[in-house]
Amino acid sequence: MSVAVRATGVHVTLGGAPIVHHVDLSVDEGEVVALLGANGSGKSTLVRALVGVVPVDRGSVELLGTPLGRSVAWDRIGYVPQRVSAATGVPATAAEVVASGTLHARRLRPPRDTGRRVTQALEQVGLGALAHRPVGQLSGGQQQRVLIARALVRRPDLLVLDEPVAGVDVPSQRAFADALTTLAAGGTTVLVVLHELGALAPLVRRAVVLRHGSVVHDGAPPSPAAGHAGPEHDHVHPHDTADDDAAALTPRVGWEL
Amino acid sequence: MGAVNVWSELTGMLGDPLMQRALVAALLVGLAAPVIGTYLVQRRLSLLGDGIGHVALTGVALGWLVGSFAGLAPDALAIPGAVVAAVAGAVVIELVRERGRTSGDVALALLFYGGIAGGVLLISQAGGTSANLMGYLFGSISTVTWADLWLTVALTAVVLVVGVGLRTALFAVSQDEEFARAAGLPVRALNLAIAVVAALTVTVAMRVVGLLLVSALMIVPVAAAQQVTASFRRTMTVAMTVGAVVCVGGLAITYWNDVSPGATIVVLAIAVYAAFALARPAMRRLRGAVEREDPHPAVDDDVQLALGGGR
Numbered sequence: 048m049s050v051a052v053r054a055t056g057v058h059v060t061l062g063g064a065p066i067v068h069h070v071d072l073s074v075d076e077g078e079v080v081a082l083l084g085a086n087g088s089g090k091s092t093l094v095r096a097l098v099g100v101v102p103v104d105r106g107s108v109e110l111l112g113t114p115l116g117r118s119v120a121w122d123r124i125g126y127v128p129q130r131v132s133a134a135t136g137v138p139a140t141a142a143e144v145v146a147s148g149t150l151h152a153r154r155l156r157p158p159r160d161t162g163r164r165v166t167q168a169l170e171q172v173g174l175g176a177l178a179h180r181p182v183g184q185l186s187g188g189q190q191q192r193v194l195i196a197r198a199l200v201r202r203p204d205l206l207v208l209d210e211p212v213a214g215v216d217v218p219s220q221r222a223f224a225d226a227l228t229t230l231a232a233g234g235t236t237v238l239v240v241l242h243e244l245g246a247l248a249p250l251v252r253r254a255v256v257l258r259h260g261s262v263v264h265d266g267a268p269p270s271p272a273a274g275h276a277g278p279e280h281d282h283v284h285p286h287d288t289a290d291d292d293a294a295a296l297t298p299r300v301g302w303e304l
Numbered sequence: 305m306g307a308v309n310v311w312s313e314l315t316g317m318l319g320d321p322l323m324q325r326a327l328v329a330a331l332l333v334g335l336a337a338p339v340i341g342t343y344l345v346q347r348r349l350s351l352l353g354d355g356i357g358h359v360a361l362t363g364v365a366l367g368w369l370v371g372s373f374a375g376l377a378p379d380a381l382a383i384p385g386a387v388v389a390a391v392a393g394a395v396v397i398e399l400v401r402e403r404g405r406t407s408g409d410v411a412l413a414l415l416f417y418g419g420i421a422g423g424v425l426l427i428s429q430a431g432g433t434s435a436n437l438m439g440y441l442f443g444s445i446s447t448v449t450w451a452d453l454w455l456t457v458a459l460t461a462v463v464l465v466v467g468v469g470l471r472t473a474l475f476a477v478s479q480d481e482e483f484a485r486a487a488g489l490p491v492r493a494l495n496l497a498i499a500v501v502a503a504l505t506v507t508v509a510m511r512v513v514g515l516l517l518v519s520a521l522m523i524v525p526v527a528a529a530q531q532v533t534a535s536f537r538r539t540m541t542v543a544m545t546v547g548a549v550v551c552v553g554g555l556a557i558t559y560w561n562d563v564s565p566g567a568t569i570v571v572l573a574i575a576v577y578a579a580f581a582l583a584r585p586a587m588r589r590l591r592g593a594v595e596r597e598d599p600h601p602a603v604d605d606d607v608q609l610a611l612g613g614g615r
Contacts, residue, residue, distance in 0.1 A: 095482075095486075098485075098486040099485060099486060099488070100482050100485045100486050117488060119488060121487055121488030124486075124487075126483060126486035126487070128480070128482045128483055128486070130480075135346050135347075135348075135478070135479050136345045136346045136347065136348050137342055137345050137346040137526065137530055137536055137539050138530055138533060138534050138535065138536065138539060139475070139479065139535060139536040140534060140535040140536070142535075143475065143535055143536050143537065144479065146472060147472055147475055147476035147479060147480075147483075148476075148483075148487070149472075150472060150473055150476055150484075150487060150489060151487045151488050151489065152487070152488030152489065152490075153488075155470060155472075155473045155489070156469075156470070156472060156473070157472045179534065179535070180534070181534045181535070194483075197483070207486075
């Protein structure tokens with residue numbers, strides 16, 4: 048079996064601060080891996096480095112067997128950034144946002160069958176009926192699902208998601224878990240950053256836990272720390288990188304190993 | 305005025321070669337400016353066109369200076385100078401924005417004041433006066449020559465090919481740069497394409513509305529269109545239509561009334577904006593009467609309600 052993601056000795060420095068260091072991570076094709084850790088543990092920064100959004104300081108990253116760069120098979124990789132809102136200055140429909148996901152390093156114009164693929168991707172996340180609504184009018188959870196559809200529209204073999212269910216309403220979480228289960232069953236490799244396993248618990252066989260920017264656990268999903276357990280404890284932490292940096296100064300440990 | 309009179313007045317206007325060239329230039333600019341304006345509004349850089357316009361003024365004066373040294377007609381190099389300065393200015397703004405060192409707001413302010421001051425300073429060095437700059441600041445469409453027109457056609461073609469042909473890619477990079485980067489898209493090249501095309505648009509529109517009002521022609525039609533549209537594509541199409549109609553309409557008005565074409569065009573565009581703003585609630589009501597839509601997204605309650613029938 049070949050390796051979908053291979054990171055060796057990865058260091059990431061942002062604004063002079065070492066956010067991620069000495070990270071070795073390899074994800075086999077077809078695996079579903081959760082990347083866990085407290086706020087500010089560097090898990091978001093790590094996945095952003097893996098997909099080339101922030102530069103890797105030292106170490107190497109291979110995606111689907113190719114070193115990070117233009118020659119990576121980007122059309123086989125779907126990335127869902129952490130986002131609070133998908134709306135921008137000019138109105139855009141859900142279908143238009145999803146259609147932008149058909150583009151990649153070697154394709155600057157959408158393919159002919161874009162319309163059909165966009166409809167399929169939106170149906171996968173349960174938003175088929177809202178294709179022509181402006182994204183600004185959708186709820187936060189629905190906007191997040193639009194961003195997931197944007198990653199699915201190119202039918203990726205590797206799906207990288209950054210906190211896809213943070214601050215998302217319950218039906219959207221359920222729709223998301225269903226879509227991910229179907230994809231994983233079909234052989235899609237999934238690397239997902241999570242604050243807690245939640246609705247995805249049945250799907251995740253392997254968890255990698257980050258603390259202070261390095262891996263402290265790699266194996267079976269650990270049980271949550273006291274006070275973070277139970278279905279009644281609902282985390283809602285939409286935060287951006289600025290918050291992550293601030294939280295890095297006062298690290299909290301959310302996972303018991 | 306009888307129907308025959310209106311007809312003869314119209315054919316009189318359309319038969320005037322000077323007016324013919326001016327109308328074609330106005331139509332092309334009206335179509336091209338809102339294309340790039342749509343991307344600028346989407347990235348919340350509405351004032352970028354203004355910043356580039358001010359830098360272009362320095363380019364005009366620089367062209368004037370070089371022309372006087374080379375012994376050419378004083379304004380022979382004004383437009384090439386404006387093109388060079390506008391493109392250079394736009395690229396610098398984009399690179400500064402990418403670094404994120406200076407806030408975009410401060411970078412634009414520097415351009416505004418530096419551009420105007422540089423223009424006035426250089427034009428006096430070239431033996432001209434600030435009055436020579438007035439034609440560029442407020443437009444001089446009545447003096448469009450055949451050479452100007454061909455330049456306008458060529459620049460408009462570039463703007464339309466890039467702005468419309470690469471719409472999905474430019475949308476992707478304007479909408480979510482992080483996602484575009486993670487898709488392996490050439491983000492910097494696309495950002496620079498938007499900046500350079502914005503600069504070309506500014507120099508094309510300079511002739512019609514003048515550098516001080518260029519940005520209005522890029523932004524106001526988009527602002528008007530997005531009040532009545534739901535999609536990006538439709539916003540761009542409606543904005544292009546609005547741009548073309550107000551440019552040609554505004555210019556036609558100046559054929560009969562002695563008013564500034566640039567100012568007339570911009571005032572017309574703002575009138576369209578106001579009309580769309582007034583029409584919006586009416587259109588909403590019209591649509592609502594058909595669909596009776598609940599404005600709240602269809603989401604289950606997050607809490608258990610003790611008494612049934614919460615909704």
